[in-house]
Amino acid sequence: MTQIKTFYFNDLRECTYLLWDETGEAVIVDPGCHSDSEKDRLVKFVESNNLVPVKILQTHGHFDHIMGNAFVSKKWNLRTYIHPADKPQLERAKQYTEMFGYTIDEPSTDTIDLIDGGLVQFGNTTLNVIHTPGHTRGGVCFYSQQEGNKFVLTGDTLFAGSIGRTDLPGGDYDELMESLLSKLVVIGNEYRVLPGHGPETSIGEELRSNPFLRYE
Numbered sequence: 001m002t003q004i005k006t007f008y009f010n011d012l013r014e015c016t017y018l019l020w021d022e023t024g025e026a027v028i029v030d031p032g033c034h035s036d037s038e039k040d041r042l043v044k045f046v047e048s049n050n051l052v053p054v055k056i057l058q059t060h061g062h063f064d065h066i067m068g069n070a071f072v073s074k075k076w077n078l079r080t081y082i083h084p085a086d087k088p089q090l091e092r093a094k095q096y097t098e099m100f101g102y103t104i105d106e107p108s109t110d111t112i113d114l115i116d117g118g119l120v121q122f123g124n125t126t127l128n129v130i131h132t133p134g135h136t137r138g139g140v141c142f143y144s145q146q147e148g149n150k151f152v153l154t155g156d157t158l159f160a161g162s163i164g165r166t167d168l169p170g171g172d173y174d175e176l177m178e179s180l181l182s183k184l185v186v187i188g189n190e191y192r193v194l195p196g197h198g199p200e201t202s203i204g205e206e207l208r209s210n211p212f213l214r215y216e
């Protein structure tokens, strides 16, 4: 059974997720740790639970989701899985992050492409990949179809009560609505939603109450 730990990192309170299962293998989704104390919290959690991180998964390439990528990838010798359309943001992460007044190490660009309908595996866990452009061109969601433990990591595509902004470069409102309504919410009401910011929710709850999720 896959377990999940949420960390809130950096000034943007970005959600970094650590996923692992009974094998001890783990993946780190959107490593946003920036300060030394944030990095320490992540390392201590991994070490005290005897976990072995094997991959970095990126829901998208925005700097708040990537700030800890270089640290994490060096610490555990990990490669990053990212959609090719967001790879330019990873390649220029240092420069972009400096525009917001933060300094980070340059992430490795030796990445593995995520594709729509693809699978990511670690331990006994399989995650499905959905390409959900609209917040960024290469945004993806990861979901697990495990019976009794269904969840989806939505990055900045879907939040509790809100949706991702589309006014940044690569953003497109119509594309985001298409991703949300015809690719994401159709996976099923029972899925826990673990977003890139803010509290967790579920697909069912968002379909009931999220004012942005409207079919026109």
Ligand SMILES: [Zn+2]
Pocket (backbone or CB within 6 Å): 060, 062, 135, 156
């Ligand atoms: Zn974002």
Ligand SMILES: [Zn+2]
Pocket (backbone or CB within 6 Å): 012, 014, 062, 064, 065, 156, 196, 197
């Ligand atoms: Zn974000």
